[in-house]
Amino acid sequence: MAYSIGLIGAGEVAQIHAELLSQDARVHLSHIYDLRGERAEALARRHGAQAASSVEEVLGKCAAVYICTPNTTHVELALQAVAAGKNVFCEKPFAIGLPAAQKLREAVQQAGTLFQVGHNRRFAPVYQVLKKAIDEGRLTPHSVHARMNRGELLNPPWVWNSKLTGGFLYETPVHMFDLLRFFFGDVEWVQVAAHAREHGELDDFSILLGFTSGLHATMTTYGHATWHFPFERFEVFGHHATYETFEMDRVSFTHGLESATTTLTFNQLSRNDCWGYREEDRLFVDALEGKCAVAVSADDGYRAIELIEACYHSARSGQRVHVATLQADTVGAQR
Numbered sequence: 001m002a003y004s005i006g007l008i009g010a011g012e013v014a015q016i017h018a019e020l021l022s023q024d025a026r027v028h029l030s031h032i033y034d035l036r037g038e039r040a041e042a043l044a045r046r047h048g049a050q051a052a053s054s055v056e057e058v059l060g061k062c063a064a065v066y067i068c069t070p071n072t073t074h075v076e077l078a079l080q081a082v083a084a085g086k087n088v089f090c091e092k093p094f095a096i097g098l099p100a101a102q103k104l105r106e107a108v109q110q111a112g113t114l115f116q117v118g119h120n121r122r123f124a125p126v127y128q129v130l131k132k133a134i135d136e137g138r139l140t141p142h143s144v145h146a147r148m149n150r151g152e153l154l155n156p157p158w159v160w161n162s163k164l165t166g167g168f169l170y171e172t173p174v175h176m177f178d179l180l181r182f183f184f185g186d187v188e189w190v191q192v193a194a195h196a197r198e199h200g201e202l203d204d205f206s207i208l209l210g211f212t213s214g215l216h217a218t219m220t221t222y223g224h225a226t227w228h229f230p231f232e233r234f235e236v237f238g239h240h241a242t243y244e245t246f247e248m249d250r251v252s253f254t255h256g257l258e259s260a261t262t263t264l265t266f267n268q269l270s271r272n273d274c275w276g277y278r279e280e281d282r283l284f285v286d287a288l289e290g291k292c293a294v295a296v297s298a299d300d301g302y303r304a305i306e307l308i309e310a311c312y313h314s315a316r317s318g319q320r321v322h323v324a325t326l327q328a329d330t331v332g333a334q335r
């Protein structure tokens with residue numbers, strides 16, 4: 001019996017998931033809802049699904065649901081789906097602000113349903129190479145620099161507006177916060193300097209992170225760099241060892257003082273494979289089948305939000321912020 005899965009939102013990212021889910025024989029892509037009915041109809045037609053006329057209709061017809069709507073709508077829709085007992089795949093970010101993130105994490109814990117967050121980069125082959133090297137002890141990170149730039153905050157036309165995005169860090173940089181935890185474990189504190197260069201929003205960050213392991217790392221993220229490659233990059237240095245990623249296309253590594261550098265390139269793969277989308281969707285269906293736990297949990301989603309809020313708090317106060325001392329009631333989504 002195939003799992004009936006529905007989509008809420010039929011925009012760009014929903015099209016990726018619809019394509020991948022309809023290629024998985026274990027899935028019946030059932031109902032799709034979008035505020036703009038013509039989008040739901042077009043996507044449903046392409047994949048043999050049905051356009052729904054409401055969120056409730058999708059929840060009534062499907063065992064699991066993908067939330068693919070704009071950032072600020074995730075929590076409300078996710079709470080509704082969890083309350084209806086549905087298994088949920090929710091696009092990033094998990095929530096905007098700590099109070100909402102806490103509310104959603106608690107609701108998921110109480111419901112006991114499956115909840116996966118769309119941090120697809122974990123499953124990009126370049127990041128799998130780096131993760132495996134760390135997990136298998138071939139690389140012990142001593143020094144780390146991460147970078148995630150954007151070319152502009154002009155396109156789409158609302159991307160500069162923190163009322164719609166939650167803030168610059170909630171857009172693509174949220175992936176880096178998840179990856180930093182994925183590779184290096186929990187973060188104990190952050191110290192941040194930030195500027196608002198355009199649009200009156202903080203869009204230029206230099207971040208120092210201290211991990212519970214004792215490792216420290218730097219991350220920079222800037223909104224207006226032009227799309228000069230690589231705008232996304234990790235540099236990880238161990239004892240006489242270096243790993244460098246270049247977008248999600250390429251990873252280079254060198255072990256030892258007199259050894260050659262190995263470079264693996266993945267840009268011949270489709271974007272769905274290279275960016276980890278196919279693998280995250282496959283793993284979600286595996287979790288539905290009971291084969292494994294969800295690959296990126298509600299707690300993982302929460303922790304990325306907690307890090308973002310710690311960064312905004314440090315940027316505003318100029319203080320080092322200990323992540324565990326952040327209070328949900330004192331840290332809101334306002335910038």
Ligand SMILES: NC(=O)c1ccc[n+]([C@@H]2O[C@H](COP(=O)([O-])OP(=O)(O)OC[C@H]3O[C@@H](n4cnc5c(N)ncnc54)[C@H](O)[C@@H]3O)[C@@H](O)[C@H]2O)c1
Binds near residue numbers: 009
């Ligand atoms: N993981 C990734 O790599 C990745 C990539 C792109 C987008 N995203 C995330 O996915 C989400 C959607 O982004 P997108 O680029 O697909 O946006 P989009 O604007 O292309 O699509 C969003 C769709 O949601 C619909 N919508 C808005 N509010 C709705 C509601 N309450 N109920 C039903 N439909 C509603 C809109 O009409 C639109 O069609 C965002 O949160 C974004 O951050 C993640």
